[in-house]
Amino acid sequence: SQQGEEDPQALSIQEGENATMNCSYKTSINNLQWYRQNSGRGLVHLILIRSNEREKHSGRLRVTLDTSKKSSSLLITASRAADTASYFCATDGSDYKLSFGAGTTVTVRA
Amino acid sequence: DAGVTQSPTHLIKTRGQQVTLRCSPKSGHDTVSWYQQALGQGPQFIFQYYEEEERQRGNFPDRFSGHQFPNYSSELNVNALLLGDSALYLCASSLWFGVNNSPLHFGNGTRLTVT
Numbered sequence: 584s585q586q587g588e589e590d591p592q593a594l595s596i597q598e599g600e601n602a603t604m605n606c607s608y609k610t611s612i613n614n615l616q617w618y619r620q621n622s623g624r625g626l627v628h629l630i631l632i633r634s635n636e637r638e639k640h641s642g643r644l645r646v647t648l649d650t651s652k653k654s655s656s657l658l659i660t661a662s663r664a665a666d667t668a669s670y671f672c673a674t675d676g677s678d679y680k681l682s683f684g685a686g687t688t689v690t691v692r693a
Numbered sequence: 694d695a696g697v698t699q700s701p702t703h704l705i706k707t708r709g710q711q712v713t714l715r716c717s718p719k720s721g722h723d724t725v726s727w728y729q730q731a732l733g734q735g736p737q738f739i740f741q742y743y744e745e746e747e748r749q750r751g752n753f754p755d756r757f758s759g760h761q762f763p764n765y766s767s768e769l770n771v772n773a774l775l776l777g778d779s780a781l782y783l784c785a786s787s788l789w790f791g792v793n794n795s796p797l798h799f800g801n802g803t804r805l806t807v808t
Contacts, residue, residue: 587735613794614794616796618797623804624802625783625800626736626783626785626797628796631794631796633794671735671736680738680749680751681726681738681797682738683728683735683736686734686735
């Protein structure tokens with residue numbers, strides 16, 4: 584079973600627009616991570632936010648975490664064609680096993 | 694600096710057969726985790742190896758087994774293959790100390806097709 588669930592399942596935007604996706608999870612976590620996966624390839628780590636942090640930035644990425652609502656959001660600003668990929672949130676609980684959601688597929692149109 | 698490498702990249706097997714997938718972790722990493730990713734789904738945790746021992750296991754049957762070697766490389770073995778075992782198998786490496794705070798580095802996976 585998967586701990587995190589991303590929303591929406593799919594997102595299509597124009598180049599230059601912002602993309603926002605959300606992740607909800609069920610149990611308490613130590614940290615939450617976001618990964619990107621280009622079609623059929625391995626996952627690439629984007630950003631890690633600890634349970635005591637509320638917001639984190641990395642380049643064009645902005646991640647928020649609301650532990651009271653058990654949710655996180657990933658914002659990609661000024662999207663590019665190269666941002667076309669699937670995005671996954673991953674959480675770890677007391678057992679430190681990383682659990683992934685089903686992902687949000689983002690398509691950036693030129 | 695080589696990242697995580699997996700072999701083979703693609704594999705086709707018949708139901709009932711056995712398969713072995715291989716993984717070399719990123720240089721400097723000592724922990725290897727294996728994930729199964731069905732089409733359109735997120736990766737599902739199979740197990741994790743550190744110091745040649747299985748440290749964590751997900752909800753997978755005993756048909757799935759693994760091994761870690763002294764050089765930290767790892768193998769995933771699946772016996773008595775089922776059609777439902779068709780998936781992308783991903784290996785990820787990390788450091789054991791700080792395992793709860795360090796990102797995973799993934800290989801590009803082995804695409805297993807069971808016919």
